[in-house]
Amino acid sequence: MKTYSAPSAIKVAVVGYGGAFNMGRQHLNEMKAAGMTPTAVVELDPKRLEVALADFPGIETYGTVDELLAKSAVDLVTVITPHNTHAELGLKIAAAGRHVVLEKPMAITTEECDAMIDAAKKQGVIVSTYHNRHWDGWILRAVELFKSGALGDIVRIDLRMGGHGRPGDWWRSSRSISGGILYDWGVHLLEYSLQLITSPVTEVSGYAWNGHWAAQPDFPWAKDANEDEAQATVRFASGQRINLTITHLDAASDKGFMKIVGTKATHIIEWPGAETHTPQGAGKTIIERAPHPKGEGHKFYENIAAHLTTGEALVITGEWARRPIHILDLAMRSAREGKSLPVIYS
Ligand SMILES: NC(=O)c1ccc[n+]([C@@H]2O[C@H](COP(=O)([O-])OP(=O)(O)OC[C@H]3O[C@@H](n4cnc5c(N)ncnc54)[C@H](O)[C@@H]3O)[C@@H](O)[C@H]2O)c1
Structure with a gap:
């Protein structure tokens, strides 16, 4: 090169x-x-x-x-x-x-x-x-906590975004243009999670609910509208799993957009800050709340420039970026076919 x-x-x-x-x-x-x-x-x-x-x-x-x-x-x-x-x-x-x-x-x-x-x-x-969000403050902190051992082994990551409300009229609401409801924020949330769970993916199950917002008389995308809500469950060889839900139908969505359940602590990431719930035994749990550290998204192009000049290792390779797409692609196909699908690239 x-x-x-x-x-x-x-x-x-x-x-x-x-x-x-x-x-x-x-x-x-x-x-x-x-x-x-x-x-x-x-x-x-x-x-x-x-x-x-x-x-x-x-x-x-x-x-x-x-x-x-x-x-x-x-x-x-x-x-x-x-x-x-x-x-x-x-x-x-x-x-x-x-x-x-x-x-x-x-x-x-x-x-x-x-x-x-x-x-x-x-x-x-x-x-x-x-993937500038690879360096968002909240995921940098979560990775640091995980590496310090504070969370123990990661058992499950729940990712969820959205609420009850009509999607925008823009191209992001067209399934053929956007890829579907999971592709916009879902790809960021999966990319965060794949920094924490490194075991090979073995299977993806996708679920979708369609037609509610598409049936609104003035909704521009009609049959080409995104799913109203979609979900992906990702199974890893280690037994770990990710549950991703993006919704325009849930009027009472859960706290935070990323919940990392570990054997020693559960870490919940919300927009204003994060909470770490650490059980102490005898039913006692310490809850630590902290604002997010500053993001370092500028590192994306710094790494590209360093790679092309000094040969520094590329952080976001094509193969890395393909991982969440493979999961999303399988989730959408699984939802259509009504069954879980095995992965090609783990
Ligand atoms: N990383 C992030 O945080 C982040 C934030 C916002 C958007 N995005 C991504 O950026 C991309 C664009 O989103 P946006 O919000 O800027 O959309 P947008 O609709 O504001 O802009 C897209 C532009 O692309 C132009 N365009 C379309 N096809 C073209 C072509 N063949 N040649 C030249 N121009 C063309 C359109 O005229 C339009 O001006 C999407 O992939 C979106 O997911 C990422």
Whole structure:
């Protein structure tokens, strides 16, 4: 693989400069902070290209990724578009010999991830996924607690997000574009958990409830709407398990979005802080509450730059990013087929 003399020698571009969360600006700013050189923006919407030009005066702008690859000398391209476009764009970029970073989720199916990993290998470039949340303060703390032995062995992780309410009208509510209700936050929650449970996955069961919100007369996605609620149960060879639930139907959802049940303590992560419940015997439990440590999401692009310049090990490899996608892909298929499915990649 080609290495670079310094991070500034790595010319970077983004595909997608959407307005929902201004992610294009965030990526280019983080790439710049890691020492790389923002060079180009690709966006279908000319109005968003104007915003990009105002944010990064003089930056190259293109209407399509084909045009970028034909005309620009960029080395690394980050894809920040709706989920169903990641694989097609990622494959084009890798085939053109440029490094690829995909926003999460890496793609919708395992096969799409495989194709991108193979294409990148063939061209001698990297394929990674922007799992900036790998470094969220709450998961850094949970990993530290686990490694200190304070939680004991991890028995089960419960992941849950959502409540009762109509999903937004945006593309995230379309099953064919998003992949389904589990793909947005579910991929972050699984990526957190796979840092804590390292045993091979053996089986995934998926469950889904459909049709409630799709039946609303003015709901834009109709038959293509996401599930109202979906669940995945992941079985590991060790006997450990993960239960993931994302819902738009539960009017009384449980406390916290991540509950780690260990043999010595249970750790619950909520938005404002975390609680560690440590039993002392005789029915006594000490509950420690703590705010979250600061996140270190900037490490994502710092690691990419270090990998391409000094050969530092890549943290979010294509194979790592494929793990949660394989679980989500199997969960969705399992829900449709009404039975548990064995894994291919553990
Ligand atoms: N890591 C995080 O914390 C985080 C946060 C928000 C969004 N995301 C992810 O970022 C991605 C984009 O989400 P968003 O909220 O920015 O969406 P968005 O709708 O705001 O923006 C998507 C943009 O992509 C453009 N686009 C679509 N297809 C294109 C193509 N072929 N070529 C060029 N431009 C194209 C659209 O015109 C749009 O402006 C998703 O994968 C989402 O899950 C991640």
